[in-house]
Amino acid sequence: MNLERLEQTSPWAWRVEREPGEARAEAVLYGDAELLRTMDDKVLEQITNVARLPGLVGPALAMPDAHWGYGFPIGGVAAFDPEQGGIISAGGVGFDISCGIRCLRTSLTAEELAPLAPKLADSLYRDIPAGVGVEGDLKLSIGELDSVLLGGARWAVRHGYGEEAELEYVEERGCVAGAKPENVSQLAKKRQRGEMGTLGSGNHYLEVQVVERVYDAAAAEAYGLRAGQVVVSIHCGSRGLGHQIGTDYLVSLAKAAGRLGIALPDRELACAPVKSPEGEQYIGAMNAGINCALANRQILAHLARRVFGHFFPKARVETLFDVSHNTCKAERHEANGRERLLWVHRKGATRSLAPGHPDIPKRYREAGQPVIIGGSMGTGSYVLAGVSSSEARAWSSASHGAGRAMSRHQALRQWQGRQLVDALRERGILIRTRSMRGAAEEAPGAYKDVDRVAEATEGAGLARRVAFMRPVVCVKG
C-alpha cells in the first residue's frame, strides 16, 4: 500500500486523507508502517468505500491484519445507527457467516502429548470431517435444521455434544436471539443437511497447540493457561448454510439498494437500511447463520474431545472461549456523548470487550474478553484480552488472524504441498490434509507475520497479548 494518502496520527494509527471533493466519513487503519506497506491498495479503496455508506457512526476501520476482501476488506469494522438510516450489509459480514475460533484448553503438557502426537493426529484426521466434498456422520432433516438455527450451540449440547456449563464460554452464551429460519432458503438448508460438524477447507483448521510464551500472567491464570500446556483451536464457520445465505442475499440486497436509492460505491457492499423489510429479512437469516456456526463449532469441539479422551482418558479438555469474527451485531456503544444502539459489522475482526463488561464470563471478567488471533499452520496463534481503549478506538474490536500476504496463485508458484508438509514435520508440526494443493495455498509464508499483527493489535490499544501458542498438529481440509 502506498502510504502517501495516509496521515499517521499515532505510532499505530493512520487516517486516510480525503481527495479534493471526496464526500465520505473518516477512515482509519491500525498497524505499523511495515504492516500497512504490505497491504494491497485495494484495502484503502475498500475501507474508503465503507466510509461512504449511509448511517455510518465514527470512522470506517481496518484492523492490523486487514487484507483485500470483497465489499468490506477482511479486517474491516464499521458501526451504523438505524435511527440515521444506518444499513446492514451482506458484504460486511461475508459468505462464511460467524466464522470463528473455538479454543479448548487441556490439562495436558507438551511432554505428555509428544509420544502420542502422530497417532492423535491420525485419529483427529479420521474423526474430524474436513475438506471440500466431505460430509459428517450427522444427517439432519429440514425440521431439525430449523431447531439448530434457533438454538445454536445450545441445540448441540441438548443433543449430547458437550456440556451445558461450557456455553458460558461461548459468545452470546451459545445462541443469538432474532434468528428466523423461515428467512433461510430451502437450498441453504439442504446444503447443510450433511455438513453439521464439518470443518470445511481453505484457511479452516483444527490445531493442537502448545502454549510457548505467556505475556500477561494474571490474565493467563484467569483463562487457565500456562506455559507448556496443550490447547486446541478450531477455526470454521457456518458451512454450506451460511454460504448459501450470503449467496441468496447478495444479489437481492444489491438490487434493493438500487431501489432504495442507496448509491453503492461497490456492488459487493450490497446492503439495505436496518429498518427496512429487506434489512430485517437479512438480519433474521444472518442470525440463523450465526447459530448454525455456533452449533457447528460445538459439535466439532465435542468430536475433538472424544478423540483426546481415547488417548488421554484422564485429561480435561474444556472450552476456553468461542469467538466469531464474521458478524454484524446490535450493540450499545457511547457515541457523541450518548449511548446508542449501533449495528457493528466485524468482517474478519473479533469482538474485544474490556475488563468488567457484563457480557464477559465471570471467571474472565477482571481480565477482559479472550480474543483469539489465529495464525498460519507453521507459525502460531495468540490469545489476547480485551482492553478499555478498544471501545473508543474500534467499538471494542481487534484483529482476528495473521491475514494473507500473498494470493493463493502466488503461494502455489512458490511452494509444493508435499515438500511443505515434510518440512513442517521436520520442525515438529504434523499436518494432516486431503489436499496437498490446499496445503501449498496455506503455506506459512503466504501469511503476514502473526507476531507483528499481535504486537500492532496491542500497540494500537485494541487488545493486549496474553499467550502465544505454537502448532504441533494441524488438520486441514
Add this chain to the structure above:
Amino acid sequence: MIVTEKANPGTLGQEGGSRSFSYFEHDADIGVIGQGATLEAAFESAAEATFAVMVDPQSLQRASQEASIAFTEEDVEFALVRWLNALLGAAREQGLVFRRFALAREGPRWSGRAWGEPWRENMERGTEVKGATLTMLSVRQTDGGWEARCIIDV
C-alpha cells in the same frame, strides 16, 4: 493492487488442460475468467474454472449424473453470479462435483445443465468455493467473443 492474469492454467498450479478459462489474482480469494465464442460459452467456461478450484478435472472419471439450473435475470453480470452460485448450490446439495456445463438463454430466462459425479476419496481435491461474489464482476464482449469474470470466495 495485484491483478495479474495467469495465462490459461487449465487447473490451478498445473500446466496444460482446458484453454477456455483462466484466473486472476486476489489476496485471499481467487478471480475466475471464462472465455467463449458466445456469452453462454463464456459462462460455461467460468463454471469450469470455478469447479477446477475444488477438484483437479483430470482426476474426474465419468460425468454420470446431471443437474438442471433455471433462473430469470435481466442483468448479465448478476446472471453470471447467479449461474455460478446455482451450480455451487446444486453440487453441494447433491454431493456432486461438476465437470461439464451447458447454458442457454431466452431473453432474461436462463436454463442450464451440469454433469458430474459423486465425490470419491481418490480425487485430487483443492479448496472449497463458498460462493461467487460481485467483486471485480464483469461480462464483456471481446474481439474473439465474450469474457466473464468475478472473484469467487474460498
